[in-house]
Every structure is written in structure tokens, then in C-alpha cells.
Amino acid sequence: MELVDRYLKTVGTLLPKEQKDDILRELSENIRSEMEDKEMELGRPLTETEQEAVVKRHGNPLLVAGRYRHDQRSVAFGRQWIGPELFPLYMKILSFNLGLASLVIVALFTGLFAVGKPVTLSGLVQAMLIQLVIQGGIITAIFAAVNTQLTKHPDRWDPRKPGGIPPPQFDAGGATKCEVRVPRVESIAQFIILAASVVWLRATNASSHAIFGAAASVLSLSPAWHQVYWPLVMVAIVGMIQSAINIYYPAWARFRSWTQMGINAAGLAIVYFLIQGRAWVTLRVPDGTVDIHEHSLAIVNQSIFYGLLIAALILIGLLIMNVRCLVHMKDK
Amino acid sequence: MSVDNGLFDNLRNELRRGSLVLAVLTQLRSEQYGYTLRKALAEHGMSIDEGTLYPLLRRLESQGLLVSEWREEEKRNKRFYRLSAEGKLILKQLLAEWRSIDSSLNGILKG
Numbered sequence: 001m002e003l004v005d006r007y008l009k010t011v012g013t014l015l016p017k018e019q020k021d022d023i024l025r026e027l028s029e030n031i032r033s034e035m036e037d038k039e040m041e042l043g044r045p046l047t048e049t050e051q052e053a054v055v056k057r058h059g060n061p062l063l064v065a066g067r068y069r070h071d072q073r074s075v076a077f078g079r080q081w082i083g084p085e086l087f088p089l090y091m092k093i094l095s096f097n098l099g100l101a102s103l104v105i106v107a108l109f110t111g112l113f114a115v116g117k118p119v120t121l122s123g124l125v126q127a128m129l130i131q132l133v134i135q136g137g138i139i140t141a142i143f144a145a146v147n148t149q150l151t152k153h154p155d156r157w158d159p160r161k162p163g164g165i166p167p168p169q170f171d172a173g174g175a176t177k178c179e180v181r182v183p184r185v186e187s188i189a190q191f192i193i194l195a196a197s198v199v200w201l202r203a204t205n206a207s208s209h210a211i212f213g214a215a216a217s218v219l220s221l222s223p224a225w226h227q228v229y230w231p232l233v234m235v236a237i238v239g240m241i242q243s244a245i246n247i248y249y250p251a252w253a254r255f256r257s258w259t260q261m262g263i264n265a266a267g268l269a270i271v272y273f274l275i276q277g278r279a280w281v282t283l284r285v286p287d288g289t290v291d292i293h294e295h296s297l298a299i300v301n302q303s304i305f306y307g308l309l310i311a312a313l314i315l316i317g318l319l320i321m322n323v324r325c326l327v328h329m330k331d332k
Numbered sequence: 333m334s335v336d337n338g339l340f341d342n343l344r345n346e347l348r349r350g351s352l353v354l355a356v357l358t359q360l361r362s363e364q365y366g367y368t369l370r371k372a373l374a375e376h377g378m379s380i381d382e383g384t385l386y387p388l389l390r391r392l393e394s395q396g397l398l399v400s401e402w403r404e405e406e407k408r409n410k411r412f413y414r415l416s417a418e419g420k421l422i423l424k425q426l427l428a429e430w431r432s433i434d435s436s437l438n439g440i441l442k443g
Contacts, residue, residue, distance in 0.1 A: 059383025
């Protein structure tokens with residue numbers, strides 16, 4: 001019955017929390033009743049293939065969980081682009097990306113306002129809108145492609161190959177958990193977030209407008225950011241390749257851990273390089289007025305410095321987690 | 333002339349969707365749990381996959397058309413569904429509508 005447990009666990013990860021236990025309990029009873037019924041009919045226990053057939057008939061976990069949600073909203077222009085099954089995940093990723101971008105923009109504008117720079121509401125709105133168009137467009141396009149695949153081939157999933165269905169996880173000796181198989185939903189989410197990041201990086205590298213909005217007339221990124229542009233893009237692309245591979249090969253969990261270790265190490269190197277720079281945002285003001293703003297600029301750069309330190313700590317934590325996961329998988 | 337199977341499937345699914353609700357409500361005039369309900373529907377030629385039926389039961393319950401309770405049967409706890417008072421009323425109206433559509437369609441087909 002491990003197969004059923006894994007199926008239920010996967011569906012459970014996608015269900016609304018308040019209904020999760022009740023739905024899983026009922027689903028479990030129905031699946032087990034069906035299996036017992038078949039066993040009585042055949043007069044013997046079900047083979048693994050027969051169990052798989054029963055589980056498979058219950059449907060792709062992503063679609064099944066989506067049907068249990070009360071929220072049946074979708075994205076449709078003429079035709080349905082993102083169905084109700086994917087809509088909650090779509091909203092979650094879109095909200096996360098836009099929320100993060102909005103926080104950065106608001107923090108920057110607040111910093112500018114605090115140091116007495118001319119900040120307008122229209123400038124803030126413009127910067128937000130740019131993010132909405134860039135991130136909303138790319139994330140919607142990717143989800144529309146996934147939706148088309150799911151609609152055309154709803155039965156294209158294999159109960160034996162998690163990703164599909166992640167098997168039980170084991171503790172890596174603490175709060176972190178290592179998966180011996182990578183959930184497909186997780187790989188899809190990672191791919192989408194990184195793809196959106198690459199587009200965003202490209203836009204910010206081409207023009208400070210994409211990050212500062214109207215404030216780009218007085219603010220610009222220091223040359224250090226342009227120096228780390230390609231390394232950052234390469235790291236994101238490696239992450240995208242890894243997630244794309246794990247979508248098709250969810251059992252390659254060690255491959256993911258190794259790649260993630262590389263990404264974490266590269267990220268640390270980039271952060272270390274940036275920290276050496278000491279100035280991450282510069283003012284675009286007439287030469288004669290630079291001195292007046294030096295103190296204010298120092299405050300903005302100090303905030304970025306702490307942000308980089310936090311990023312370094314997170315990366316170190318992730319690196320340690322991936323090393324521990326690899327050790328545990330080896331022990332297994 | 334070639335037949336577009338995708339188009340046919342879509343139209344058939346649309347046609348079945350409304351009928352399924354009617355079939356489920358009718359079948360739940362007597363109490364049943366998910367699996368036996370699916371079997372009963374299949375025996376009457378209304379096959380419905382599990383991934384569609386079980387969420388549908390939840391939806392109908394949240395709409396107040398069904399009531400459910402957990403009860404032990406054959407040493408297992410099962411969730412039994414049946415029509416609520418409101419469900420009975422709605423079913424009566426839906427069946428009248430169904431008969432009216434059936435009669436109209438038959439008239440068109442004969443005409």
C-alpha cells in the first residue's frame with residue numbers, strides 16, 4: 001500500500017490545509033475499498049501493476065487536488081489559458097514574485113524619500129507596472145504551456161515514478177528534509193521562478209528603469225552589478241536546466257543536490273564579490289551636488305550590504321543542507 | 333469528411349457534465365459512499381472517473397444538496413452521502429427540466 005500512501009501524500013501537498021485531512025481520509029478509504037473489492041473478486045492480493053492501475057485511475061494528483069478546491073477561478077481570454085487546477089499554484093508563484101519585486105521597489109523608493117530625493121507616486125506606480133508586465137507575462141506564458149500539456153495528456157503520469165508521486169521523505173537530522181525523489185510540481189515552480197528571474201535580470205541590465213522606474217533618472221546600479229550580470233544569468237540557467245531535467249527524471253535527486261551545491265557555491269562567490277564592492281547604487285546627479293547626497297547614499301548602500309549578508313547566510317544554510325542530503329542519500 | 337475527435341470529446345464532455353450531476357443526485361436518494369456510488373453509476377452506464385466524482389460530491393455537499401457522515405461499515409470508517417432536503421427539492425426540479433428537454437429534443441428529432 002506504499003503506492004497509495006505516496007499518492008495520497010502528493011495530493012495532500014496540493015490541497016487546501018483546512019480540508020486536507022478530511023479529503024485524504026475519504027480518498028484513502030475509497031481507494032482501499034476499491035482494492036479490497038478487486039481482491040475479493042480475484043480471490044488473491046492485487047499485483048503491483050493492478051495497484052498502479054487503481055491509483056492511476058484516480059487521476060494526476062495535480063488535477064485531482066485542483067478539483068477539490070472551492071476556488072474554481074481560471075485565466076481565460078477567448079479560450080482557457082490556465083485552468084482551475086493550476087490557478088492556485090499560478091497565483092501563488094505570481095504573488096510571490098510580484099510581492100518580492102514590490103517590496104524591493106517600495107524599499108528603494110522609501111530610501112530615496114528618506115534621503116530627500118524627489119519621489120512621486122506615479123514613479124512608484126510605473127515601476128510596479130513594469131514588474132507586473134514583465135513577470136506577469138512570462139509566468140502566465142509558462143503556465144499556459146503547462147496547462148496545454150495537462151489538458152491534452154491528463155493521463156501522462158506514472159504512479160511508479162514520483163514527481164508524479166514523491167515517496168516518503170526522510171529527515172536530514174533536523175528541520176530540513178531531503179527527498180529521494182524530486183516532486184515534479186517543485187521542479188516546475190523552480191523553472192518558472194528562474195525563467196522570470198532571467199527575464200528580469202535582462203531587463204534591469206539593459207535599463208535601470210526596470211528596477212528603479214522613474215527614479216532611474218537619479219539612481220543607477222554600480223558597475224559591480226554589471227560585472228556579475230552574466231554569472232547571475234549563468235547560475236539561473238543552470239538552475240533552469242536542472243529543474244527541467246528533474247521534471248522528466250524526478251528520481252535524480254542526487255543530481256539535483258549536486259547541482260544545487262554548485263549553484264549555492266557560485267551564489268556565495270557572487271555575493272562575496274559584490275560585498276567587496278562597497279557601493280551598489282550610485283547617484284546620477286550633477287557633479288557639483290554629489291557631496292550633498294553622500295550621506296544619504298551611504299544609508300541606501302548600508303541596507304544593501306545587510307541584504308547581501310543575509311543572502312550569504314541563506315546560501316551557506318542551503319549549501320550545508322545539500323551536503324547533508326547527499327550524505328543521507330549515500331547512507332540510504 | 334474527417335471527424336475531429338478532440339472536438340467530439342469536448343462536446344461529449346459538455347453534454348455529460350450536466351447529466352452527471354443529475355445522475356449523482358438521483359443515485360443518492362439512497363445513502364452511499366464514494367466507491368459504491370461510482371460502481372452503481374457505472375452499472376447504469378454512467379461511468380465517471382474517481383478524480384471527478386469525489387471532488388463533485390464535496391462540491392454538491394458544500395452547495396447544500398448533499399449531507400454526509402462518517403460511519404463504520406465492515407470494520408472501516410466510510411463517509412456516506414445522501415440527498416439533503418434542499419437536494420431533494422432541487423432534484424425534483426432538475427428532473428422536470430430534464431424531461432422537458434428530452435421531450436423537446438425528441439420532438440425536434442422526429443420533426
